[in-house]
Amino acid sequence: MGLYLHIPFCNGKCAYCDFYSAFTNEELIDSYLTALIREIKQWGGKINRPIDTIYLGGGTPSLLNYHLVTLLSAVYENFSVTTDAEITLEVNPADNIYEILSNAKKAGVNRISIGAQSGDDTELSVLGRRHTKADTENAVKIARKLGFNNISLDLMLGLPDSSCKSLKNSLDFLIKLNPEHISAYILKIEEKTKFYKQRETLNLPDDDKVSDQYLFMCEYLENKGFCHYEISNFCKGNTASRHNLKYWKCKEYLGLGPSAHSFFEGKRFYYPRDLKAFIKGNSPIADGDGGDLSEQIMLTLRLKDGIKTDILPQNALKKCELFAKNKLAILENNNFSLTNDGMLLSNTIISEILEEF
């Protein structure tokens, strides 16, 4: 089973960001940690499954710095964490990296996910990021020096004024840093963000151009030896994110913190996006049953490995044949999986298939 801990603090708000986070404040961090450890103790008493992945996401969990040791110690004391557990920390390269990563190492973190986002300082500044390209380079260098051998870099595409050429520059920058893993997300303009207010003047590439960027990136990374194992994720060797695979494979996970979602014993539930309510001790909200066949198909089709066709009704199979004929998917050996073109249209393809259930 996986454990997700949401750390809802940031030292600023990026122009595109819709994640739940509040401005950093030491006093609030202390009360939050107390509340999070309270939940860890409560859930630790109820769950007797081994935990083999832990993911600290946010917000900016690296801001916890020396608190990381306290927080993860509480997890080890209250859950049965396997000795080979994958323990990931999302890191903002803008911050005091040497100290943070040293504390992360002490706390048992063994996978670092660095929010690089771009290899161009102008793009980073437009995004409202607090870091520069040099900060990303420095973070990777320090992580390697401290012995981290599983590093993931985040990248964004479809940025204002971007093109395949600018994307190639960012990809080259990331590849040169030799990460084990790259997560690449298409910019989505979410309501209530700074970008939403500025959307008319942002000079965003249109859908066709964004698709060109995505397809270019997939081919480029595959040619550089990365395996495109999920719509937005690429890895070398066996470094696919074990934690995120649980989401896509409909495995159980517990999410603690405001906005964190869980799937446990067939039920989905989440904590509302309300830091103060979480600190006060409000319970998670039920979100219905999960893990049925249609949900499994929806999630698993995101993976390169796809799904076995014997679980599909006859009409859905006919649609799969059509998608394969149009090179949006591969249908062979009783298996159905999306091609890169199909991944771009995954939502439509998945809902077409699910209509037949």
Ligand code: SF4
């Ligand atoms: S650092 Fe991450 S969570 Fe915080 S505002 Fe920026 S994108 Fe959002």
